[in-house]
Amino acid sequence: IAAEDLALQQRVLEQKDPPTPNSCDLMNQGILALVSSIGCTSAGSLQSLADAMHIPHLFIQRSTAGTPRSGCGLTRSNRNDDYTLSVRPPVYVNDVILRVVMEYAWQKFIIFYDNEYDIRGIQEFLDKVSQQGMDVALQKVENNINKMITGLFATMRIEELNRYRDTLRRAILVMNASTAKSFVTEVVETNLVAFDCHWIIINEEINDVDVQELVRRSIGRLTIIRQTFPVPQNSSQRCFRGNHRISSSLCDPKDPFSQNMEISNLYIYDTVLLLANAFHKKLEDRKWHSMASLTCIRKNSKPWQGGRSMLDTIKKGGVNGLTGELEFAENGGNPNVHFEILGTNYGEDLGRGIRKVRLDTWNNIKFPDTFLKNLTSFLVSEEPFVMVSENVLGKPKKYQGFSVDVLEALANYLGFKYEIYVAPDHKYGSSQEDGSWNGLIGELVFKRADIGISALTITPDRENVVDFTTRYMDYSVGVLLRKAEKTVDMFACLAPFDLSVWACIAGTVLLVGLLVYLLNWLNPPRLQMGSMTSTTLYNSMWFVYGSFVQQGGEVPYTTLATRMMMGAWWLFALIVISSYTANLAAFLTIARIENSIQSLQDLSRQTDIPYGTVLDSAVYEHVRVKGMNPFERDSMYSQMWRMINRSNSSENNVLESPAGIQKV
Numbered sequence: 245i246a247a248e249d250l251a252l253q254q255r256v257l258e259q260k261d262p263p264t265p266n267s268c269d270l271m272n273q274g275i276l277a278l279v280s281s282i283g284c285t286s287a288g289s290l291q292s293l294a295d296a297m298h299i300p301h302l303f304i305q306r307s308t309a310g311t312p313r314s315g316c317g318l319t320r321s322n323r324n325d326d327y328t329l330s331v332r333p334p335v336y337v338n339d340v341i342l343r344v345v346m347e348y349a350w351q352k353f354i355i356f357y358d359n360e361y362d363i364r365g366i367q368e369f370l371d372k373v374s375q376q377g378m379d380v381a382l383q384k385v386e387n388n389i390n391k392m393i394t395g396l397f398a399t400m401r402i403e404e405l406n407r408y409r410d411t412l413r414r415a416i417l418v419m420n421a422s423t424a425k426s427f428v429t430e431v432v433e434t435n436l437v438a439f440d441c442h443w444i445i446i447n448e449e450i451n452d453v454d455v456q457e458l459v460r461r462s463i464g465r466l467t468i469i470r471q472t473f474p475v476p477q478n479s480s481q482r483c484f485r486g487n488h489r490i491s492s493s494l495c496d497p498k499d500p501f502s503q504n505m506e507i508s509n510l511y512i513y514d515t516v517l518l519l520a521n522a523f524h525k526k527l528e529d530r531k532w533h534s535m536a537s538l539t540c541i542r543k544n545s546k547p548w549q550g551g552r553s554m555l556d557t558i559k560k561g562g563v564n565g566l567t568g569e570l571e572f573a574e575n576g577g578n579p580n581v582h583f584e585i586l587g588t589n590y591g592e593d594l595g596r597g598i599r600k601v602r603l604d605t606w607n608n609i610k611f612p613d614t615f616l617k618n619l620t621s622f623l624v625s626e627e628p629f630v631m632v633s634e635n636v637l638g639k640p641k642k643y644q645g646f647s648v649d650v651l652e653a654l655a656n657y658l659g660f661k662y663e664i665y666v667a668p669d670h671k672y673g674s675s676q677e678d679g680s681w682n683g684l685i686g687e688l689v690f691k692r693a694d695i696g697i698s699a700l701t702i703t704p705d706r707e708n709v710v711d712f713t714t715r716y717m718d719y720s721v722g723v724l725l726r727k728a729e730k731t732v733d734m735f736a737c738l739a740p741f742d743l744s745v746w747a748c749i750a751g752t753v754l755l756v757g758l759l760v761y762l763l764n765w766l767n768p769p770r771l772q773m774g775s776m777t778s779t780t781l782y783n784s785m786w787f788v789y790g791s792f793v794q795q796g797g798e799v800p801y802t803t804l805a806t807r808m809m810m811g812a813w814w815l816f817a818l819i820v821i822s823s824y825t826a827n828l829a830a831f832l833t834i835a836r837i838e839n840s841i842q843s844l845q846d847l848s849r850q851t852d853i854p855y856g857t858v859l860d861s862a863v864y865e866h867v868r869v870k871g872m873n874p875f876e877r878d879s880m881y882s883q884m885w886r887m888i889n890r891s892n893s894s895e896n897n898v899l900e901s902p903a904g905i906q907k908v
Contacts, residue, residue, distance in 0.1 A: 274535030284316035298551030314365030333581035353414035472584035514565030701862035740827030757785035856896030
């Protein structure tokens with residue numbers, strides 16, 4: 245490629261896959277350097293030709309359909325006979341994946357790759373993670389993704405789908421952008437992934453448009469790693485760098501044309517600039533060599549005498565172009581490479597924002613020490629997971645429980661020592677107004693401890709700052725109520741009627757007895773000869789009470805007025821006794837529960853029973869966020885938050901679960 249003007253550079257950029265002319269014909273016309281942007285197979289042939297004819301060869305590896313590159317195994321026999329320079333930096337996919345996985349402390353995940361990617365490109369990574377005991381699965385993504393997902397539902401049982409869905413919580417996607425977007429869309433629409441998933445997409449070729457589309461289609465947490473190029477802050481330096489001016493359609497980062505350009509084309513642009521500077525330097529130093537007119541057909545063809553000098557001039561030169569600093573190291577490779585790490589928080593809202601997590605230069609990869617030596621563990625007491633055992637005077641406090649047993653088993657298996665202490669504020673951990681964390685999560689975030697042990701609920705906000713082990717217990721939110729006490733009441737027979745009713749009945753008996761006495765006193769009944777019965781007030785009262793309890797009486801009342809009043813009294817007594825009998829039977833057979841609470845809706849609708857929860861727990865944060873959200877349609881959480889937040893959350897809430905149980 246001869247660098248005559250910038251117009252030629254523009255034509256090179258616009259032509260993605262130029263037809264490869266016959267190399268022998270090019271050499272016959274005269275050649276100074278060879279620039280190729282092809283695959284690994286053709287690159288090996290051009291390397292052999294360049295080494296044999298001493299022609300500087302600048303190789304720009306091109307990835308297939310935007311798929312992440314796999315390193316080309318170009319043989320370098322002798323440095324003096326090597327005339328091929330690698331314009332694109334080496335492939336760091338293995339190192340990048342390992343660094344990120346170690347940063348997130350993943351132990352089990354799955355890698356998806358498409359048909360275009362050579363899976364042998366991550367063989368080194370697979371070897372290293374297998375040595376460290378990580379559980380890694382590989383799955384190829386077919387072209388027809390919908391058919392692939394449908395096949396999973398057709399061949400797997402419900403239990404297998406649940407296990408597969410749990411495996412998808414941690415996944416790495418090594419594929420081109422279009423396949424990744426289709427794959428993410430399918431798994432989200434078929435509910436194969438949940439909002440607590442975390443996926444990593446590694447591809448040098450993903451542009452800003454693809455990133456925004458992936459964020460819009462995905463749920464859960466998304467991390468995207470791609471190659472990036474430093475852009476000068478000064479806008480005047482973006483289009484004019486060094487002694488050359490960049491095309492206006494390429495220097496503007498917001499221009500659609502520049503955003504959709506492949507990285508290979510960016511390197512082609514800078515390579516032509518680099519060659520132009522090298523040729524110009526040769527002319528200035530008066531060391532110009534005539535173009536080599538060579539042929540590869542004749543057996544007696546001799547290599548180009550000026551090839552070594554031209555190669556040295558190219559290697560010593562450099563250019564500041566679209567890819568940043570383009571220069572070559574002693575080994576003939578470009579050492580300048582930057583990786584940009586973009587990430588989102590957990591969530592299932594569409595159109596979430598993405599932020600830049602880190603910008604790293606991958607010149608010297610240093611792997612962290614993965615061998616565990618001494619760990620500091622802290623805990624929050626919660627039976628039966630973490631409990632304080634009986635303490636012996638003069639001995640350090642000991643802990644026991646399910647989680648402590650698991651920690652002890654891990655220590656014996658992996659060979660590390662640990663020290664346990666209790667979280668200072670005895671809290672699980674919640675996000676504060678300034679963005680910091682308190683409690684158990686805060687100890688991990690500030691790296692004052694290595695492991696947290698407790699019955700801790702996995703929430704999206706917490707998993708955004710720390711990583712959890714696989715959950716071993718699923719539960720739903722419940723309401724703890726005091727159990728009704730069963731007591732023996734000696735006066736249970738009086739329960740069917742209220743005290744006021746009994747008082748009215750007693751008053752009625754006295755009143756009717758007095759009326760009977762008065763009626764008999766005013767109009768005495770005719771008694772039989774020799775009868776000893778008298779119509780005293782005492783006898784009248786006894787007669788009325790006896791008839792009320794259906795026992796009859798001893799005094800014969802023969803007057804019409806008395807009999808009419810006693811008939812009305814007996815009818816009243818019949819109704820009262822029947823009502824009492826029915827209520828007594830119902831009271832003895834049915835346990836009536838007042839203020840029955842079977843769900844959170846029942847709890848929120850009543851105000852007689854106060855309720856609360858553990859401060860800074862997952863339930864507390866969930867109710868607080870929902871209750872304070874003005875766009876929340878369900879008023880249940882706002883009503884619950886008013887009760888829980890009474891007296892600034894100090895009246896009904898507790899610091900620990902045992903205190904809450906005691907309060908109930």
